[in-house]
Amino acid sequence: MSLQGQILIVxxxxxxxxxxxxxxxxxxxxxxxxxxxxxxxxxIVFLTVDQPFLFKLTHMMGAYIPISVLILFSLAFIMVMLIxxxxxxxxxxxxxxxxxxxxxxxxxxxxxxx
Amino acid sequence: xxxxxxxxxxxxxxSRNIGPVLDGLRAAVPAADIVVVDDASxxxxxxxxxxxxxxxxxxxxxLGYGGAVQTGLRYAVARGYERTVLFDGDGQHDPQDxxxxxxxxEAGQGDLIIGSRFVGGAxxxxxxxxxxxxxxxxxxxxxxxxxxxxxxxxxxxxxxxPTLELLSREYPADFPDAEVIIMLLRAGFRVAEVPVNIRPRxxxxxxxxxxxxxxxxxxxxVAILAVMLRTALVRRTN
Numbered sequence: 487m488s489l490q491g492q493i494l495i496v497x498x499x500x501x502x503x504x505x506x507x508x509x510x511x512x513x514x515x516x517x518x519x520x521x522x523x524x525x526x527x528x529x530i531v532f533l534t535v536d537q538p539f540l541f542k543l544t545h546m547m548g549a550y551i552p553i554s555v556l557i558l559f560s561l562a563f564i565m566v567m568l569i570x571x572x573x574x575x576x577x578x579x580x581x582x583x584x585x586x587x588x589x590x591x592x593x594x595x596x597x598x599x600x
Numbered sequence: 601x602x603x604x605x606x607x608x609x610x611x612x613x614x615s616r617n618i619g620p621v622l623d624g625l626r627a628a629v630p631a632a633d634i635v636v637v638d639d640a641s642x643x644x645x646x647x648x649x650x651x652x653x654x655x656x657x658x659x660x661x662x663l664g665y666g667g668a669v670q671t672g673l674r675y676a677v678a679r680g681y682e683r684t685v686l687f688d689g690d691g692q693h694d695p696q697d698x699x700x701x702x703x704x705x706e707a708g709q710g711d712l713i714i715g716s717r718f719v720g721g722a723x724x725x726x727x728x729x730x731x732x733x734x735x736x737x738x739x740x741x742x743x744x745x746x747x748x749x750x751x752x753x754x755x756x757x758x759x760x761x762p763t764l765e766l767l768s769r770e771y772p773a774d775f776p777d778a779e780v781i782i783m784l785l786r787a788g789f790r791v792a793e794v795p796v797n798i799r800p801r802x803x804x805x806x807x808x809x810x811x812x813x814x815x816x817x818x819x820x821x822v823a824i825l826a827v828m829l830r831t832a833l834v835r836r837t838n
Contacts, residue, residue, distance in 0.1 A: 507825070507829065510822070510825070510826050510829065511826065511829035511830055513830075516773065517772075517774075517819045517822040517823050517826065518819065520822050520826075521815075521818055521819065521822055524822070580661075581661040584660050584661045585660055585661060587660075588660035
């Protein structure tokens, strides 16, 4: 991978991390989400900077171009994150349902006592 | 001891512990009000609390320790309590220590009084990894605030009204610890520690067990960073 390519990937990753920490400051994202993004950025930066390791990985996987391995790992990290957030959304949906039902029952009890 | 004090007990599946805990509190601090925040327990905890005649805030979904505590703090604010104690429902905290915390608050030693396992010759044995974590966060707190707080993770706390009002608005959702203390100190609140006697858990498992023990230190580091980024947004209410 060329030096320009490495610099571009590292700078882009750090920009993503900057925005994630801004979201954390503004309470738009929680600590768990921040940890996930920090881990992903750290892994991408590591694979980008540690060229010998990336080349070794490329050879082990039978690929020809290291950048394709980097893209594959990035996609894999994103898929893991998507699964994590799918689970989170499902849990939250169930909680909204439970809360709505509890509220409806509470309102119904209030009306009966009026 | 002055009245107008509320003891908040967050509880999740503490059916085997909550009865003795409530009996001990009633005997030690009969003048204080108690409320149990049941975090959607599935073992009958809330039924036991109701049978004992103690008010219970029954959360319809599990919010975690932080969410349960904040619910209790919001209850305390709504009902005008001047002092609020956070007390664990697992039997580890000794209700006989509450007067010592109240004495420290009345003496003006702090806005938040922590029942500490590591001051005044108190001896508490903790697994090495956890003890290292506590020391690390205590060091981070000292570096960021200039104040030394030895027991940064104690859940046994007494707070005055201004502290209560802030924490009822700003409280972590899952494992509140060092970041709460750092937030208070940077907002100008005073934190003091008194030695307390912490007993082994009566029954059940700690909330820091399993995968949480690995996740927790990283989460606290990020939470401390969040507090540092938000410091300008936090104002003391008094």
